[in-house]
Amino acid sequence: MKLGLIGIGKVGSQILTDIQYLNLFSDIVVIDTNEQLARGEVVDHQHAQGLKSTSHIRINSGDYADLVDADVIVVTASIATDPNLPDRTALTKGNVAVVTDVMNRIHAVTQQPLIVFVSNPVDTITYVATQVNDYPNEKIMGTGTLLESSRFRTLIAKHYDIDPKSVEGFVIGEHGQHAVPVWSKTTIAGMSLDEFELLSNKASINRTAITQQIDKVSFDVFHDKGWTNVAIAKTTVELVKSLMLNEKSILPLTSLAKNGRLAVSLPTLVTRQGVEHVFQIALDETEQQQFEQAQAYIQQTINTHYHK
Numbered sequence: 643m644k645l646g647l648i649g650i651g652k653v654g655s656q657i658l659t660d661i662q663y664l665n666l667f668s669d670i671v672v673i674d675t676n677e678q679l680a681r682g683e684v685v686d687h688q689h690a691q692g693l694k695s696t697s698h699i700r701i702n703s704g705d706y707a708d709l710v711d712a713d714v715i716v717v718t719a720s721i722a723t724d725p726n727l728p729d730r731t732a733l734t735k736g737n738v739a740v741v742t743d744v745m746n747r748i749h750a751v752t753q754q755p756l757i758v759f760v761s762n763p764v765d766t767i768t769y770v771a772t773q774v775n776d777y778p779n780e781k782i783m784g785t786g787t788l789l790e791s792s793r794f795r796t797l798i799a800k801h802y803d804i805d806p807k808s809v810e811g812f813v814i815g816e817h818g819q820h821a822v823p824v825w826s827k828t829t830i831a832g833m834s835l836d837e838f839e840l841l842s843n844k845a846s847i848n849r850t851a852i853t854q855q856i857d858k859v860s861f862d863v864f865h866d867k868g869w870t871n872v873a874i875a876k877t878t879v880e881l882v883k884s885l886m887l888n889e890k891s892i893l894p895l896t897s898l899a900k901n902g903r904l905a906v907s908l909p910t911l912v913t914r915q916g917v918e919h920v921f922q923i924a925l926d927e928t929e930q931q932q933f934e935q936a937q938a939y940i941q942q943t944i945n946t947h948y949h950k
C-alpha cells in the first residue's frame with residue numbers, strides 16, 4: 643500500500659515517524675514545497691532502516707505524479723504557524739490557497755485515494771477541499787475533533803486518576819474554541835459519571851472547568867514547546883490505519899455537512915471507501931446550542947475567507 647504525505651513540517655514529520663512503524667505501507671511519498679526539508683526528513687527516516695526494529699519500506703521525497711497509485715494521502719501542508727496566533731482561523735486565508743493548490747495537483751493525477759486533512763482550520767480546509775474540483779466528496783475528510791476527543795478523555799481520566807481508555811466520551815463541532823464535549827453521552831466502563839462517582843467515592847468532576855480546558859490545553863502545549871505534533875500524529879495514524887484496514891470505525895471526524903455549506907465534526911462511519919454515514923446524534927439543550935454556535939462559527943470563517 644502507498645501513502646502520500648503532503649507537508650513535512652512538525653506534524654508531518656511526526657506522522658512519518660509513527661506511520662513508518664505501522665507496517666502497513668510499503669511505499670511512502672513525501673511532498674513539501676520546501677524540497678530540501680523533504681529530502682532531509684526522508685533520509686533521516688531511511689537511516690532507521692538499518693536497525694532490526696524498522697521495516698525496509700520505500701520512503702522517498704517526490705512529486706504529485708508519484709501519487710498516481712496512492713491509497714491514501716495525508717495533508718499537513720500549511721503556512722507558518724505561530725504560538726501567538728489568536729486562533730487557528732488566522733491561518734484560513736493562507737491555507738485556503740494551500741488546499742486549493744494541493745487539491746488541483748492531486749486531482750490532475752488521480753481521484754482514487756482517500757484524503758485526510760490535518761491543516762488548520764481543519765473544518766474550513768476540509769470544506770474548501772470538497773469545493774475546489776469534482777474530487778469525490780466522500781473521499782475527503784479531516785481529523786476534526788478526534789484530537790479533542792482524546793484530550794477530553796485524558797482530562798476526565800486525570801481528574802479521577804484512571805486510565806483514559808476506560809472513559810467513553812467524544813467531542814463534536816469545530817476543531818478549536820467551539821469544540822463541543824458531549825457530556826450527555828460520556829460514560830466510564832458503561833457507568834454514568836454520577837454512578838461512577840457514587841461507586842468509586844471519587845470527587846465530583848467540574849464539567850465547566852474541563853470543557854474550558856479542552857481547547858486551552860493545546861495552546862498550553864503550543865506555548866511551552868512551540869508546536870503540537872505528538873498527539874495529532876497518533877490521532878492521524880490511528881485514523882489512517884482504520885481506513886486502510888476497512889475497520890468501519892465510528893469516529894468524530896469532520897466532513898462535508900448534509901446541507902453542503904460547511905464541514906463539521908460528528909460521529910462518522912468511515913470505511914476503505916471513505917465517509918459512509920454521519921450520525922446526527924441527539925444532544926441535550928446545552929450541547930445543541932453549542933453545536934449550533936460551532937457551525938455558525940465555521941460558516942462565518944468560510945464566508946469571510948472563501949468566496950467561490
Ligand SMILES: NC(=O)c1ccc[n+]([C@@H]2O[C@H](COP(=O)([O-])OP(=O)(O)OC[C@H]3O[C@@H](n4cnc5c(N)ncnc54)[C@H](O)[C@@H]3O)[C@@H](O)[C@H]2O)c1
Nearest residue numbers: 649650651652653674675676719720760761762764789874
Ligand atoms: N487538526 C489538528 O488537530 C491539528 C493539530 C496540530 C496542528 N495542526 C495543523 O497542521 C498544520 C501543520 O502544522 P506544523 O506544525 O507541521 O507546521 P509547519 O510549519 O511545521 O509545517 C508545514 C509544512 O507545510 C509546508 N507547505 C506549505 N505550503 C505547502 C504546499 N502548498 N504544498 C506542500 N507543502 C507545503 C511547509 O513547507 C512546511 O514544511 C498547521 O496548519 C497546524 O495548525 C492541526
